[in-house]
Amino acid sequence: MKAHVKRGKWLVVVVLSLLLCLVLAPASYALEKMEGSTVIIEAGEVIEDDLMVFANEFVLEGTVKGDVIFFATKATVNGTVEGDLMGGGQEIYINGDVTDDVRVGGTVITLGEAAQIGDDFMAGGYSLESMTGSLVEGDVFFGGAQARLAGDMGGDLWVSAGGLELLGTVAGDVQADVAAASDAPIFSPFMFVPGAANAPTFEWGLTLGEQAQIGGDLNYTAPIAADIPDAAVAGEVAFEEVVQTAETTTVETLTPAQEAWNWLANLLRDLVALLLVGFLMVWLTPRWTGQVAGFVRERPLPSLGWGLLAIAAIFVAMVLVVAVMIMLAMAFNALTLGGLAGTTITIGLFILFGLALLFGFTVTYFAKIIVAVASGRYIFSKFNSRLAENRYWCMALGVLLIVILTAVPWIGPLVALVVALLGFGALWQEGIKGWQQRLGAWRSEEPMPEMKVKPA
Numbered sequence: 025m026k027a028h029v030k031r032g033k034w035l036v037v038v039v040l041s042l043l044l045c046l047v048l049a050p051a052s053y054a055l056e057k058m059e060g061s062t063v064i065i066e067a068g069e070v071i072e073d074d075l076m077v078f079a080n081e082f083v084l085e086g087t088v089k090g091d092v093i094f095f096a097t098k099a100t101v102n103g104t105v106e107g108d109l110m111g112g113g114q115e116i117y118i119n120g121d122v123t124d125d126v127r128v129g130g131t132v133i134t135l136g137e138a139a140q141i142g143d144d145f146m147a148g149g150y151s152l153e154s155m156t157g158s159l160v161e162g163d164v165f166f167g168g169a170q171a172r173l174a175g176d177m178g179g180d181l182w183v184s185a186g187g188l189e190l191l192g193t194v195a196g197d198v199q200a201d202v203a204a205a206s207d208a209p210i211f212s213p214f215m216f217v218p219g220a221a222n223a224p225t226f227e228w229g230l231t232l233g234e235q236a237q238i239g240g241d242l243n244y245t246a247p248i249a250a251d252i253p254d255a256a257v258a259g260e261v262a263f264e265e266v267v268q269t270a271e272t273t274t275v276e277t278l279t280p281a282q283e284a285w286n287w288l289a290n291l292l293r294d295l296v297a298l299l300l301v302g303f304l305m306v307w308l309t310p311r312w313t314g315q316v317a318g319f320v321r322e323r324p325l326p327s328l329g330w331g332l333l334a335i336a337a338i339f340v341a342m343v344l345v346v347a348v349m350i351m352l353a354m355a356f357n358a359l360t361l362g363g364l365a366g367t368t369i370t371i372g373l374f375i376l377f378g379l380a381l382l383f384g385f386t387v388t389y390f391a392k393i394i395v396a397v398a399s400g401r402y403i404f405s406k407f408n409s410r411l412a413e414n415r416y417w418c419m420a421l422g423v424l425l426i427v428i429l430t431a432v433p434w435i436g437p438l439v440a441l442v443v444a445l446l447g448f449g450a451l452w453q454e455g456i457k458g459w460q461q462r463l464g465a466w467r468s469e470e471p472m473p474e475m476k477v478k479p480a
Contacts, residue, residue, distance in 0.1 A: 054186040063096075065103065074107065082113075084120070091124075098221075099130075125162070126206040135160075135175055139430035144179070151223050154192065163196070174233075180240070187228030190236045197240035197259070204247040205229040232256050287431065293328040295427045302393040302419045310415060312454075313397060319450035328442070331391075331449030338383050345375050391447020396422025397452075
């Protein structure tokens, strides 16, 4: 489908503004810092300085006579902030007084019935909800997936999201960029994520409730025009239709000469890349590269079989990593160990990335270099050439043959598959051999002699 440029533009503007506000927040010489699993500012407690909080759960019931910057999984603000409120977290619930601006980012953001924001409100995340009774005296900016706004806003409203339900009042203008109701997800994307916030479900598209009032103009873009009550907008209503059409792919017709040149250019690029990697392998690990290439020459058929097994083992390992990662994360989450669940997912993703990177480099470079060295040495030895003892020339000849054969139509993919299996199998056999040697060395070590202690 055609990309919605304006929605992406407003979302980028909101997110970058939030980041800049957090990063460029003015430094204070009287900044109080709190961190821990749970940080609670009790009712009646007063902090005279700015406050910075790092916690799994942050609760503000008292008063902060300055700015508040927080980073927490769950943040609840029921007290008073006599400055700006800035931060990020999964769940952010504001039901107190903030005398200045609010700039927050999170999965689920809620303004409670008693929330009073003295100036602008800027947020980015999946869901935003303002309840009846809440008040933002300045402008409201939101970029995300969905928003339901039943509170009052004293300035303008700018929203770029999949859905906007406007149930409250806006004193100024409204600029909305929304999707169609049919674009709404069937279920919450966070329901399968351990420890994720419980996101509500709102209507997508633009919806104006019976109590909605816009004091200025309404400008909105959407795939389908919304039902706008006549008395809901004091100013003008402007609708811009977003036409979603299937992308058409332009097929460029190449002449035979251009096709031949592209084929040759790709061949040269592959040749140069393999020669560089091969030179480094032969230079840095000459003995190891020769040993692995020897497996290909001496045992080609077993190398093919072991190569198929090695590739299957990598994919099985990746599936097992995903399964173990999910089970451990669910177990830690059930034990209310959300930090360990997040750490488990992070480690699992790193392992998956490492396995994918190893597989990609082996298929693209390592396996081809191993087979190239074996092939070049075999060809030179058949002609009784002294170059058979020169590992660099053997590698170069083998790389040239592999690049040419894999570039030939029809048979190229088959050659690439055979080379990958041979290289994987040789690497697998070398790995098993090395492990057996280390295991034998460990078993052959003599035990430490017993120490005899003379009686006193």
